[in-house]
Amino acid sequence: MTSTAERTRVGKYDLGKTLGEGTFAKVKVAKHLDTGALVAIKILDKEKILKHRMVEQIKREISTMKLVKHPYVVQLLEVMASRTKIYIVLEYVTGGELFNKIAKQGRLSETEARKYFHQLIDAVDYCHSRQVFHRDLKPENLLLDAEGNLKISDFGLSALPQQFREDGLLHTTCGTPNYVAPEVIMDKGYSGATADMWSCGVILYVLMAGYLPFEEPTILALYKKIYRAQFSWPSWFSSGARKLISRILDPNPRTRITAAQIHENDWFKKGYNPAKFDREANVSLDDLDSIFNESTEHMIIEKKETKPVAMNAFELISLSQGLNLSSLFETKEGISA
Template sequence: MASDVASLEPSADDDVKKNADEQIDKAKDETVPEQTEATTADDAAKNAAQSEAEEKKVSVMEAHGYLLGTILGTGSYATVKMAFSSRHKCKVAVKIVSKKKSPTSYVHKFLPREIDAVRILRHPNIICFLQSIETTNRVYLIMEVADGGDVLKAIRDSKHIEEPDAGRWFGQVLGAVDYCHKRGVVHRDLKCENLLLDRAKNIKITDFGFARVFDPKEAMEPSSTFCGSYPYAPPEILRGIAYHPPSADVWSMGVILFTMVFGRLPFDDHNHRTLIKQVMAGPVFPARHAYQLKASTELRDLLVKILKPMPARPGLDSIRQDTWFAKHCAGSVVVKQSKDGTSLMEVLKEDESPAVESEDAFSEF
């Protein structure tokens, strides 16, 4: 038993081995802090270099000479921001469309149509398109800024628009729409919200998301794409009948004119069946307010003429011959903005063509 107990006690050799192990561990402990400090210094240098690189990193818009500013408006899948163009030395608007948030039909059908339409249009009463930039996740549309609100806001602020002012705006709209049709573009979503105003209160038609491009030298085929807003849609669209897009634009113009002067929409869109009956019967003029009662007979006659089902609806040339139009709209001119309010339209060269670019290199955006 004694030998068995002795075998469990530490020997001299064990003490030597233990001391050696302790010295090795001590040596390891002394070297670890030096390695940790070196590693920490390397990581700090890498982090500093990465931070510096991120600070110098140029965004998509900065690379193209645009400095983004405040948000002008937001939608379901797009945001519009103010920006400054270093090249043109003026403010521009940037519509940022998210591909991830947008419906596939919009990204692959309506957005390309919008770009195809606006890039061929240059008119003082149409928002001037400058450039589109496409990345992996977004599409940027750079356009003219119209920072005077829109016609709908103007109506709400004043309750209605006096006939002389409504005539000036209607004349500008007709001139711009006529220009579009002659260039082979139909808007198909004309409404008060899509009529922006610049600082001098000139009309600027915007939002060509439902636009269609056609050959103006040939007769346009009827369309079965029923788009736009119910309150501004003609009877043929509401009834689901193939329609003539230019004539649909004319109807929408009539709704806009009615809304400006009478301070309300001509037709109630809360019930679809009721709406169809109303548009087929023609407008009923309200008489609740004094300004509604004083609307001229000539204006009412023009509205009755425009807001008719096809084929009785007049064309733009026929509207130009109307008595009320000749009195209030024929002399419609674009008022120049002040120097401080110089627009993109005023600084662009006549021979400068809008650009469409794909920037797949900026895939992180």
Template sequence: MEAVEGEKKGGVVLQGRYEIGRVLGRGNFGRVHVARDLRTGKSVAMKVVTKEKVVRAGMVEQIMREIGVMKRVSHPNIVELHEVMATRTKIYLALELVRGGELFGRIVRLGRVREDVARHYFRQLISAVDFCHSRGVYHRDLKPENLLLDEAGNLKVVDFGLSALADHARADGLLHTLCGTPGYTAPEVLRDKGYDGAKADLWSCGVILYVLLAGSLPFADDNIVTMYRKVQRGDYRCPTWLSTDARRLIPRLLDPNPSTRITVPQLVETPWFTKTSISKPISIEPPAADPAPAPACAAQEEGEKDEPETLNAFHLISLSEGFDLSPLFEGDSANGRREGGMLFATREPASGVISRLEAAAARGGGGMRVTKSGARGVRLEGSESRGTKGRLAVAADIFSVAPSVLVVDVKKDGGDTLEYRSFCSEQLRPALQDIVWAATDPPGTAAV
């Protein structure tokens, strides 16, 4: 194995950081090993991707997308990407090690599961999917084979290789790539006329719920054309042994019309989803040390304060100008650079940063509208188009890296690049110059 720097307890050592152990599985582009982090002693799953195989298969973009997406989705029910390393011939992804196997394997062994157990898994699946959607990430290949179980019986979503980001949508606001797994793919995806990624993911969640409760696919057929016709018509039957609440929920998830299909805010209020199970073989709460974020549909309590999201070290690396995934593949051009974006640290509280951004929006008589963007930033949008690509829009995300230090990530979110650069130089930088702080400066010293 390349990049071995020595031997330790009979195993090879990768770049002095990880002791590589036995093979857990094999894929088209490499292997997955058990590995031990020599710095912490904890075990991880080390995915080893061979660059030559990826390039030959034309899958460079898919691997880069998977890495990029996993950097932005940190959730108790999503497998965590700890670290990415690369050598001349390989890419190494250090992932959270999940020891319980695939949910698919449990279904194969046991057949259908009790409704309280299915509810436990389904709640965690919806929590993870809703979090992804709030970050503009659509999985597009949700199925039991891509759902792992940890030792405590908690579900973990994996394999973001077919995922898409909100900015991948075309001018019509829809995604158009035909992808997914037969039997789990939404009918609007199969029509190839554009689809909403969030609604397509919810269809897949509905199929997964059906499989959990019935032990079989709702649209199963040996002839794939016949199966697709069933999908388009919503032609399936709910088993009679399902509870009334389950038989009412499944048709709302497996609605062939995406415009009337149930949404996450509606789903989490349904009687089946909210029911408290009498028997609790598995805790339905995430670990106390790593709580799941509230669903995007949850209303904020009156008087509750918005707190900036906390960044870990991997997030900081991913935000830096130098973290461009294209160098992972030799010969690829660095095409992921920011278009004049700003990334800076500040000791100013979040409310002060937002006030400065509002002041920047008001400068120059541009009449930019300021709106809240989640609990961690704001969005500035022009009232009229001055460039060739529509209204200028600027997104500013605010993250906490220490009790008194914030990182602000400002980037173009729409409109013309030249107009954006002019706005940054003439309005944004003057409004922010006295709160930008560099780690090398003494406390209280501003860096322009």
């Protein structure tokens, strides 16, 4: 089947269907002209970013994704810029959100929940080893690839070492209320690692229960329950799962279980296969300044072409409905440490 269509070409990519659109960005599926591989391209408007003073935030988000090259994290492939746009080329993840899987089928079996928890802890522990703290871990930010493996996305609220204050702690109250750690609510400073670990505990509970451990009609009532770690156990939780979750949802960050201790937990170790990848991969952040530079030396050109095209797999995917990658394109405004 052939048709005549207007194609937009950016660098070595053909842009396809818009997957989602936010205030400051849109995400399109795209095809690499040489390899035919599909990617997701996050397109940011330079003028809007400058107007809202978001340059450092965008640089931080790009830096974060470059630093965490892990099998269970959505991969940043490259960054390009034109006079008016920034193009962030990302791995194309087709399995949807873990949240939608739970919403559709309800709670997961303990075995399946443990598999996702293995992958989550693997990725989060690696992020922390690179001094990257996500700060908004929740099932909506956990995507699934075609093989059903976890992919952490949306590092828009993440923190890097330069955001720590003199006391060595973070001080921005951020994240999603139902998943946020008690010490973040208290606004007295917190460790990004222990706060992320709390969120992982809430996620494990949700995977196994099918609902949240902390849920109240008002924020004040919700925060009281979180502060006291006040929740109930579903009857089907095994004793091993209960013991582990109890140690993760410890309201005292000083005694809360660490990632290293989780790896030694008997319930966690069952069926665990650590991810295999190059942990020492070199990362270059040299191109971060160039994307906002007025020099035309490294700029790419966005051009439109009208030509007959064959209706192939790329076209069919571009026309498909219901693919939600909103977590890739919503950029948070006004976040600081």
